[in-house]
Each structure stands twice: as C-alpha cells, then as structure tokens.
Amino acid sequence: MGDVLALLRAAILRGEYAPRQRLIETELAERYSTSRFVLRNALNRLATEGLVELQPNRGARVREISIEEAIEITEIRRAVEGLVAARAAERVTDVETAELRALGDEMTEVVARADMIRYSELNARLHGLIRSIGRHASATRIIEQLNGQMVRHQFRLSLVPGRPSVSLPEHLAIVEAICARDPERAERVMRAHLTSVLDALSAYSDVPAGLYR
Numbered sequence: 001m002g003d004v005l006a007l008l009r010a011a012i013l014r015g016e017y018a019p020r021q022r023l024i025e026t027e028l029a030e031r032y033s034t035s036r037f038v039l040r041n042a043l044n045r046l047a048t049e050g051l052v053e054l055q056p057n058r059g060a061r062v063r064e065i066s067i068e069e070a071i072e073i074t075e076i077r078r079a080v081e082g083l084v085a086a087r088a089a090e091r092v093t094d095v096e097t098a099e100l101r102a103l104g105d106e107m108t109e110v111v112a113r114a115d116m117i118r119y120s121e122l123n124a125r126l127h128g129l130i131r132s133i134g135r136h137a138s139a140t141r142i143i144e145q146l147n148g149q150m151v152r153h154q155f156r157l158s159l160v161p162g163r164p165s166v167s168l169p170e171h172l173a174i175v176e177a178i179c180a181r182d183p184e185r186a187e188r189v190m191r192a193h194l195t196s197v198l199d200a201l202s203a204y205s206d207v208p209a210g211l212y213r
Helices: 002-013 025-033 036-049 068-089 095-112 116-136 137-159 165-179 183-203
Strands: 052-057 059-062
Touching: 036 052, 036 059, 052 137, 059 095, 059 116, 059 165, 068 116, 068 165, 068 183, 095 165, 095 183, 116 137, 116 165, 165 183
Parallel strands: none
Antiparallel strands: 052 059
C-alpha cells in the first residue's frame, strides 16, 4: 500500500484532484495499477490525515479545508513549530547551517525574479529542513499531518501580490537565529512568522475564490 498511498497523497497535494472532487476507485485502481482493496486502505489512511473524506454510499472525495479551519491549524503550527525551531537551534551542525544559508540565498534569488511557484516549493523545503534538524519525531509527525491539510492555502498565499516580500525576511530571520544557535530567538521569530501567516489568512478570507487560487 505504501507506494499507492504516497502517490495518491502527492497527487492530491499537487492539486491534480480538486477540493470536493470524487475519487473513483475503479479509475484510481487502474491509474496506480493496484487492487481496490489496497486502494481502499490508502483512502482510509488519507481520511485519517484529513486529505480525503469518506461519504456513506458515495465513496471518497478530496476534502476541502476552509479558511477558518486553516487559521485553526496555523495556530497549532505556531506553537509546535516554535518548539521545533528552538530545538533546531540547539542541535544544528555546521553542515546544516551551510545548508540553511544556501536555502535562504536561493529563496532570496527566486523572489527577486518573481518565481513564486519555486518560492512556494523552497518555503516548504525550508520548514522541512528545520524539522529534520530539530529531530523531534512527535512534533514532526503532528506538523506534517497539519501541513498536508494546509498545502493549498500555503500555495495560494505565496501567489498573493506582495506576500513574499513580507515572508522572505521572516524566513531569513529564522535561518539566522538557528544558525546563531539561539533557541529563544529561533522560537520567537518562528512564532512571529506564523502569526504573520495567520494575519494573511484572515486578510484574504474574503477574497473571491478565483483571485485566491
């Protein structure tokens, strides 16, 4: 089931299946060359992760995350990712500081050339690297499940005009605090960054869907 689960999860996160779109078992089984039993197990797992919802007598569909729920998820992330950033500052190695700074430099470059799709990818990569450096298994598990539900909103925010010019300095401040091995500052700037995400989600909650995609 592992490969089918991973492939289907990645397809949903990439937006190949739209929110509320039905997931037809026969079509998915053919696409992923698997049995309906294995596929059904994968859908059940994705339902526990919050990416899919199972409807009695109607099968599965991609779950839509409202702005209100996205705000609640980000409030949880703010607390947990602050902890992870502090742990990363305590545990970061010289090799990892170089990797963090290189990633910060690349983020700066892509914002300068207005490549917002790449910036969104690097944003996710930076947060993932910080979790890896922090080596806090329970926190990582919580964050990754929450991020799976948030991915569409995160991508849309990165495309909002002017948003990267706000978030880039926040990301660079997180990088510098961790590289300076300053846990208190790392937690503070991570929480400040996610407070900024909360503010952005609230500000754009009334934007028409066509402009926010």
